[in-house]
Amino acid sequence: MNEPEFFEERKLVWLALSDLYLDTELQEWQFQYITGIFLKSPFNLEMIKKIDQYEVFPVLFSNLLNPAGEWAGFEEKRLVKNIMTWMEFRSKLDILAIKCIYPIYESVNRDYWKRLEEIYNQTRL
16 A cells, blocks of 8 residues: 555544544534644645545545444544555546535535634634
């Protein structure tokens, strides 16, 4: 498996984004923590959204569909392995499917992203 650019920083972003896919209601301290990871990374918010859409979402969105989904947190090694495997073997058709499915998910976490953007923009100033 080839590691993507800025692998260690990207891995932290993956872990932070994974909280958006837990079967729980995020608390304010979690938004602060996630945004802190975003701000420490070399990625801007638009790139982080792409990382979410094309790297994290394909691996974790099914947890949101599961009535008894993961709520305590995803195990780091397994999460990273699954994302790396996805990235290595995804096809153009897979990417097209994500482009079609992601807008449906986007509405589920719209409030989360709104809050993350608010904190991100306030903290950057």
